[in-house]
Amino acid sequence: MNAVLNAPVEPYADVPKPEFNPGPPGTEITIRGLTKYFAGWPLYENFDLDIPKHRIVSVFGPNGCGKSTLINMIAGLIPVDSGEILFDGKSLKDTKIGYVFQNYREAMFPWMRTIDNIAYPLRLERKPKAEVDRRMQELVASFDVKFDLNRYPYELSGGQQQTASIMRALANHPEVLFLDEPFSALDFEMTLFIREKLQEVFMKTGTTMLLVSHDLEEAVYLADQVLLLTKRPTKIAEILEYNEARPRTVETLSDAGFVATKKRSLEIFQREVRR
Amino acid sequence: MNSRHFSRALPVVGPLALFVVWDLVVRAGFIKPILLPPPIATLETLVTGLLGGPLLADFLVTVKRTLEAFAIAAAIGMPVGIALGSSERAYRSVEFLIDFFRSTPSSALIPLFLLIFGVSDVNKVAIAAFGAFLIVVFNSAYGVINARKQRVMAAKVMGASRWQTFRDVLFWESLQPSFVGLRSAVSMALVIVIVAEMFIGSETGLGHRIIDSQQVLNVKSMYASILAAGALGYALNVLFLLAEKRIVHWSGR
Numbered sequence: 377m378n379a380v381l382n383a384p385v386e387p388y389a390d391v392p393k394p395e396f397n398p399g400p401p402g403t404e405i406t407i408r409g410l411t412k413y414f415a416g417w418p419l420y421e422n423f424d425l426d427i428p429k430h431r432i433v434s435v436f437g438p439n440g441c442g443k444s445t446l447i448n449m450i451a452g453l454i455p456v457d458s459g460e461i462l463f464d465g466k467s468l469k470d471t472k473i474g475y476v477f478q479n480y481r482e483a484m485f486p487w488m489r490t491i492d493n494i495a496y497p498l499r500l501e502r503k504p505k506a507e508v509d510r511r512m513q514e515l516v517a518s519f520d521v522k523f524d525l526n527r528y529p530y531e532l533s534g535g536q537q538q539t540a541s542i543m544r545a546l547a548n549h550p551e552v553l554f555l556d557e558p559f560s561a562l563d564f565e566m567t568l569f570i571r572e573k574l575q576e577v578f579m580k581t582g583t584t585m586l587l588v589s590h591d592l593e594e595a596v597y598l599a600d601q602v603l604l605l606t607k608r609p610t611k612i613a614e615i616l617e618y619n620e621a622r623p624r625t626v627e628t629l630s631d632a633g634f635v636a637t638k639k640r641s642l643e644i645f646q647r648e649v650r651r
Numbered sequence: 652m653n654s655r656h657f658s659r660a661l662p663v664v665g666p667l668a669l670f671v672v673w674d675l676v677v678r679a680g681f682i683k684p685i686l687l688p689p690p691i692a693t694l695e696t697l698v699t700g701l702l703g704g705p706l707l708a709d710f711l712v713t714v715k716r717t718l719e720a721f722a723i724a725a726a727i728g729m730p731v732g733i734a735l736g737s738s739e740r741a742y743r744s745v746e747f748l749i750d751f752f753r754s755t756p757s758s759a760l761i762p763l764f765l766l767i768f769g770v771s772d773v774n775k776v777a778i779a780a781f782g783a784f785l786i787v788v789f790n791s792a793y794g795v796i797n798a799r800k801q802r803v804m805a806a807k808v809m810g811a812s813r814w815q816t817f818r819d820v821l822f823w824e825s826l827q828p829s830f831v832g833l834r835s836a837v838s839m840a841l842v843i844v845i846v847a848e849m850f851i852g853s854e855t856g857l858g859h860r861i862i863d864s865q866q867v868l869n870v871k872s873m874y875a876s877i878l879a880a881g882a883l884g885y886a887l888n889v890l891f892l893l894a895e896k897r898i899v900h901w902s903g904r
Contacts (some may be wrong), residue, residue, distance in 0.1 A: 452802050475808040482801040486901030487823040496819075497809045530904035544809075554808075 396460065399426030400619045403464075404584045405450060409460060410441075410459035418609040419445060420637060422459075425603075425612065429464070430582040434595035434639065437605030437613070438649045443588045444611075447554050450586070451475055452650060470600060471552070474545030474583075476556040480537040484529040490540050491525040497548040515543045518580070519573055535566030542570065546577060561595060571598065580624050592645070597640045604641060606648045613648050616641060688871045697875035706860065706872075711878050713844055713857040717770070720779035720840040725833055728784045732791025733825055737817055742792050742832070749789055757782030757839070758846050765851065773854075773888035782843050783836035790832025794825030802861070827902045830895040837887050845880060857883070 391589045399406045405427035412420045421444045423463045425431050435443045448454040450461055451466045453475075463471040474497075477483040484493050491512060492499075518527070521543075523536050532540065538558060555574075557575055559567040575598065578585060589595040595603055596618060604613040620628060630632050673690045676682055700706025735742040761778060768774035798821050804814045848858025857880045864873035896903065 451808055453808060471811070473808060475805070477801060477805065479801060482799045484807045484825065485802060485805075485820065485904065487826075498814060528901060530901055548809075611803055 388574065398465075402429050403427065404429035404485055405467075405586075406460075406462045407450070408460045410461065411457045412445065412451065412454075413457055415641060418564055419460075420449075420610050423610065423612075427584070428601065429584055431600040432578060432585040432587060432598050433603055434587045434589055434598060434599035434603045435603045435605065436589060436592060436595045436645065437449075437610070438607050438645070440609055441605045441610045443605065447556060447586050447588055451518065451554050471551045472548055474548075474550035474553040475559045476542050476545050476553070476555045478560055480534065480541050480575050481530075483541050484537060484544075484572070486528060486530050488528075489526050490529050490532065493529060494544045494547055495526070495534045496544060501548060511547060515547065516576065519543055535562050535565075535569065538566070539573070542574070546581075549581075549583075551584065553583050553585045555585060557588055557590060560590060567594070571629070574598065592638060592641055593629070596641060597636060598626065602641050603608055604648070607651065615643050618643075657859065670778055676710070685868065686870060687876045688874060691875045692876070693871055696871045697878050700872075700875055702881065705873060706879060708858045709876070710855050710883070713841075713848065714883065715879070716776050716779065716844045716856065717841045717883075719784055720776045720844060721833075721837045723780040724783035724787050724836050728787030728832075728836070729791050729829055732788040732829070733795050733822065735788065736795025736825065737821060738790035739796060742796065746808075749785055749792075753785045753789055758793065758844050761847060761851065770852045775844055775853070778844035778847060779840040783840040786836040786839055786847040787829070788804055788833045790835070791825055791829045794828030794832075795821050797828070798824035827895075830891070830899055830902075834888060834891040834895070837891060838884060841880075841884050841887065 405425075405502055407423060407425040409426075410420050410423040410425075411418070416484045435446065445454060454534060461468065463473075485496070488496070491587050494515065495508050495512060498511060503511075512525075513651070515521075519539060519542075521539070523532060525540070529540065531580050542558070548549055559570065559630070562570065565580070571594065574585070585598075587595065589597060592598065599618055602616040602618060604616065605611070606613045616637055620631065620633055622633075670690045672686075677684060677687055677689045677828070697706070701710060716818040735745065757778060760880040764774050764781075768777055802820050802824065803816055806820045811819065842855070845861075847853070849854035849862045853859040857876050860876045861873055861880070864870070864876060
């Protein structure tokens with residue numbers, strides 16, 4: 377009797393743990409069996425996904441399908457109910473990531489000067505001052521910054537603040553950069569500028585990027601892969617490859633390949649919305 | 652140009668009107684001079700009193716007690732409030748106590764404090780500190796609890812530890828509501844100090860002076876002391892607003 381009571385408690389012992397199947401070589405993020413319920417309803421159930429390394433993946437899908445929730449779960453900002461997410465075989469805590477929020481106003485720290493905001497991830501890593509300064513100069517050069525970084529964030533325009541928060545997200549050379557609708561609070565001019573800067577950074581560094589967008593043109597323009605999602609419970613509707621060479625320019629927007637990919641994405645999107 | 656000069660003068664209109672009405676009422680004899688002295692005489696008493704007269708000594712004593720009480724409240728209240736706020740479970744468990752004593756008029760506790768501290772100077776400071784402390788704790792705790800979640804998330808995603816998140820985000824987020832608390836706390840401290848000076852056998856302070864002048868019907872001195880107390884409260888408020896604007900420079904932006 378006692379022996380039975382004191383036996384190691386192993387609930388669900390008879391359900392075998394699903395075998396972990398790694399993604400193909402060159403996979404950056406492997407998601408297996410991801411499950412997330414909201415208010416008793418499944419948002420994601422046994423969701424599997426491989427996100428390739430050194431590519432930009434745009435996430436697109438119907439309202440409420442959990443695009444942002446997906447990247448927030450991958451970035452560790454929202455807990456998952458179950459499932460596994462690995463970065464090149466490592467867990468999140470061994471992986472450097474950068475994250476750009478839609479609402480830059482509440483993402484920057486207004487008590488620090490803009491330059492200190494950008495350097496913050498390096499300060500957390502206790503990098504020596506010389507190294508921090510060198511990295512700041514690099515970032516300023518590559519983003520062609522013309523505004524005064526010694527100002528406080530609230531003294532800058534929206535586009536400047538978002539530029540600064542992208543610089544902050546890139547400061548410590550993250551393995552993956554998450555972008556949650558980074559342009560939707562910006563005017564058109566700033567959107568174009570930051571889009572080009574992101575493309576430049578990507579061409580230079582090959583940082584894996586995961587972009588949530590509600591603008592299909594923007595999603596396809598930046599992407600190597602367009603990840604189209606279904607309505608909830610969310611599944612992968614389709615993954616479209618878009619292999620147009622970079623740098624892509626305004627001309628790309630009227631290019632046959634671009635138009636075809638955008639059209640195909642729209643068809644899938646509409647099919648999923650009506651389903 | 653003329654209209655701009657005029658708008659600048661607007662804040663003076665109210666006080667001037669008050670003094671004019673006050674003067675007319677006294678001159679017309681609606682109120683006996685023994686109850687209400689003419690405004691000029693009152694202001695004269697106030698100014699000469701504050702320029703080295705006995706009013707100045709009482710004024711300074713009240714300032715000292717208020718600031719002492721406030722300093723104790725702030726030095727203990729802010730850390731306690733921020734600590735309670737960073738653990739919501741801890742705050743919930745003492746929330747009722749804080750709300751209850753915050754809602755209890757501190758003056759109702761004067762007899763209790765008399766039992767503990769006796770009729771002493773410490774007593775007046777202690778009870779004022781207690782009332783102000785609750786306000787500071789409450790505001791600082793809520794400042795931390797209601798910190799913008801996204802900034803906390805931003806720190807987390809950059810790899811900040813719990814302590815680093817607290818030091819670099821939560822503490823700063825709580826500053827603005829903390830300042831609101833500090834400002835209310837200093838007003839509360841002044842109120843309680845004045846009340847305590849009136850009723851806890853005091854030999855000094857504005858409260859003592861007000862009640863003493865009233866007893867001997869020295870109304871000029873009484874009104875001058877009331878005005879001095881008002882000026883002190885107003886000045887403290889303005890001082891804290893200025894400090895807040897400098898320190899919490901991002902507030903409201």
